Every structure is written in structure tokens, then in C-alpha cells.
Amino acid sequence: MDNTDKDDASFSVPTVATQAVLVKSTSMPDNATIIKGPDFNQNHSLNDLLKNYSRIGFQATSVGQAINRNWRLSDDPILPDESDDYKLPAVRSSTKCKIFLGYTSNLVSSGLREIFRFLVQHSLVDVVVTTAGGVEEDFIKCLGPTYLGDFHLPGAQLRKQGINRIGNLLVPNENYCKFEDWVVPILDRLLEEQQSE
Incomplete structure (x- = not known):
């Protein structure tokens, strides 16, 4: 997509930027871990939920790796110490305080996206506050998967x-190109409507 305005000769996208953005992605390895959070609409045991942490991304992946290491060291069950009453969504949803959930776009890119969806779907939060990027990343994850990498992978490579x-x-x-192909025609139509009024 050409971002230059034909009528404005003072604006041009640097070639190095265009080349960096439009580089064709290499194929992800067959064994690449796809980022996905748990679907709380499914019945999960505590073990199922904890096993899923390593696929969420960000610090949750590190927590998942730590959990897996601990499981290798001990077969002792994890005992819940909270009253069962407070584990029920109906009890939590009847609290009289207003619950705000705030997050940035990078958290939507991770497997926390599915957790946020569950919280909203089941009215466990009253207000969602996010960035425009949070909405954008949600659409992008609908169009293509995000994969687990490493914090230390070389960005230039x-x-x-x-x-x-x-x-x-x-x-x-x-993934970003698919999003751009989908959203740009919508934005173009909105601009046409705005200019015609």
C-alpha cells in the first residue's frame, strides 16, 4: 500500500521503513507454539488451566514453565485455601462495587485475550478500558495466530x-497486512462519507 499523498510532495515514506514493513514472513516451524489462552466456557480442572499458562505468552509463559518445573519436582496436589463460596461467578458478580478492567494492546496479543473475553462474556467486569491498539490487536488475532517466541530473539534478524x-x-x-486489507477499505468509505456531507 502506498502511503504517500500524490498532492503533497513533502511527505514520503522512507524506503527502509517500507522495505522493513513489507518483508514477506518466513514460515513458522511446524512445532511453533500458537498463543492461546484457556476457554473458560469449557470445564477445566486446575491442572488443565495451569498447563495452559505456557501458551499464554508474556510473563504467563514464564509462570507456566515454573509450574511445569515444580510439577516435575513434586506430585503433591495444590490445595485451595479460599472458601468455595467466593469461587462462584454468581457470588462475585453480585458484589456491589464496579469492576474496571484495563489493559494495553500487548495483553490482547497474548493468551490473556481469551481470559478478558470470558470476564466480559460472563459479566465479571463492568467497564473495559483499553487502547485503540487493544481493539486492533483483537481483530488481528481473529485473522491469524500469534506464536510463542523468546524475549531474547534478535529483532533485526x-x-x-x-x-x-x-x-x-x-x-x-x-497478520498485520490482512488487518490492513480489511480495515483500510472501511476507513476509505468513512472518509468518503465524511467528505460528501
């Missing part, structure tokens, strides 16, 4: 491969 790194998450350029 990934850039040459058309892969974007968000912390320890990897997003192929194609």
Missing part, C-alpha cells in the same frame, strides 16, 4: 524474516 516480536510473542507480517 526477525525483521528480515518478516516476523514482529512483542515481548516473547511472534507475529508474522501477514
Whole structure:
């Protein structure tokens, strides 16, 4: 997509920027871990939920790796110490305080997206506060998967491969291109409507 305005000669996108953004993504390895949080609409045991942490991304992946290490060291069950009453969504949803959930776009890129969806779907939060990027990343995850990487992967090398790194998450350029192909025609129509009024 050409971002230059034909009538404005003073604006041009640097070639190096265009080349970096439009690099074709290399294929992700067959064994790449796809980022996905738990679906709380499914019945999960505590073990199922804890096993899923390693696929959420960001610090949750590190927590998941720590959990897996602890499981290797001990077969002792984890005993809940909270009253069962407070574990029921109906009890939590009947509290008289207003619950705000705030998050940035990078958290939507991670497996926490599915947790946020569950909280909203089941009215466990009253207000959601996020960035425009939070909405954008939600659409992008609908169009293509995010993969588990590593915080220490070299950004310059990934850039040459058309892969974007968000912390320890990897997003192929194609995901952003799919989003742009979907949203730009909508924005163009909105601009036409605005200019015709």
C-alpha cells in the first residue's frame, strides 16, 4: 500500500521503513507454539488451566514453565485455601462495587485475550478500558495466530524474516497486512462519507 499523498510532495515514506514493513514472513516451524489462552466456557480442572499458562505468552509463559518445573519436582496436589463460596461467578458478580478492567494492546496479543473475553462474556467486569491498539490487536488475532517466541530473539534478524516480536510473542507480517486489507477499505468509505456531507 502506498502511503504517500500524490498532492503533497513533502511527505514520503522512507524506503527502509517500507522495505522493513513489507518483508514477506518466513514460515513458522511446524512445532511453533500458537498463543492461546484457556476457554473458560469449557470445564477445566486446575491442572488443565495451569498447563495452559505456557501458551499464554508474556510473563504467563514464564509462570507456566515454573509450574511445569515444580510439577516435575513434586506430585503433591495444590490445595485451595479460599472458601468455595467466593469461587462462584454468581457470588462475585453480585458484589456491589464496579469492576474496571484495563489493559494495553500487548495483553490482547497474548493468551490473556481469551481470559478478558470470558470476564466480559460472563459479566465479571463492568467497564473495559483499553487502547485503540487493544481493539486492533483483537481483530488481528481473529485473522491469524500469534506464536510463542523468546524475549531474547534478535529483532533485526526477525525483521528480515518478516516476523514482529512483542515481548516473547511472534507475529508474522501477514497478520498485520490482512488487518490492513480489511480495515483500510472501511476507513476509505468513512472518509468518503465524511467528505460528501
